[in-house]
Amino acid sequence: MPVKSPDMKDNVPPLIVMTDLDGTLLDHDTYSFAPAVPVMERLRATGIPLILNTSKTAAELASLRTTLQNTDPYVVENGSAIYLPAEQKGQTAHKTGDQVHILGARRSEILSFIQKIRVEEKFQFTGFADMEVSEVIAYTGLSESDSELAMTREFSEPLIWQDSAHQLRKFEALIANHGLRLLKGGRFVHVIGACDKGKCLHWLRERFTDSYGAQPAFVALGDSQNDVAMLNAADIAVIVRSSHHEPPDLEKQSSVIITEETGPQGWANALTQILDETLI
Known part of the structure; x- marks a missing residue:
């Protein structure tokens, strides 16, 4: 079952997943995402969007999104810009063919x-x-x-x-x-610029809510300080343990998971637990 565009009126997805990449979905040292593949396939099969929210550039994500078979909106350069499928409204991003909503600075x-x-x-x-x-x-x-x-x-x-x-x-x-x-x-x-990963989550939450007529729950996964705003803004926050630094502190107190495993294995374990509890 293909993931639906947030502009399509349909049933509200049970969850929307937003994730950091380096040290979270991708291994900090090897950039491998192998342990996460079965969970990403499960998300696609159940129509749950997987939104990449990263410090990487749009150019970096072009080939990675193809490899990950990811067709959902994505966020680049630490919340500076939100890219949407090309058929949606927005300012044309000349390098990718997608549409971009800029929150940061040039x-x-x-x-x-x-x-x-x-x-x-x-x-x-x-x-x-x-x-x-x-x-x-x-x-x-x-x-x-x-x-x-x-x-x-x-x-x-x-x-x-x-x-x-x-x-x-x-x-x-x-x-x-x-x-x-x-x-x-x-x-x-x-x-x-005056932006962060959390502001992009809020912007996308409003967009999905307008499109579906109801507010879906966001799960956010990250491992470091630049993910804190995104994690605080989520309905469920997953801090993916790192072998390189301590877990960041959150203002959010409830619905916070800290994984035992690091990187994509921790990512996969936490999302499996959440999906098992949600999709019943």
Whole structure:
């Protein structure tokens, strides 16, 4: 049974699943998603949308979504933009053919400002705009082709911070005054617009509610600090345990699951439990 577009009037799906990728659906070190395949097949069979919500770019997701057989809406660059199937209303995303709803800032604006204050304040950091492909490969472990896709950013700039914690706080305050945010991810600190993964969940919840005439329940899965807004906004939050850092703290107190297993195995176990309890 194919997953339905959120613009199609039909029965409300029992759940909508929104997930982070690196360290959650994808293994932190190998990027494998093998343990999650049976659960993704189960979601497709029951008509439950699987919305990818990631720090990755739209270019990176193009081939990955094909591999995952994913045709649902998706969110890129830490909540900066929501991409929808091309036949839906929105602003055309020229690189993907999909439609995009932009919540964040353009990368050109971000780069202009952070390069200006780097000179003025003598901040020490290296961003993707400063790197060669070989450096991105070294920092991420991605292949050459995947690293090139990761560098095609439109709404954010990942940084390797090479200065003190005091300077980082100063940097964060300066960009906040300019309407930008600093988000700490698993490998990088990301400079983005006034957006986050949670705002995208709220936006999509309203869209699905308008389309179906009722509000579906969202399950969100993530492993790190940049997933907190998404996890807090969900009806059921799944913190996927990481072998690289402690689970993030949530304001949300109820309907929170912390997995025992890490990465895609923890992802699969938690969703299996939720689906078993929901689809009865």
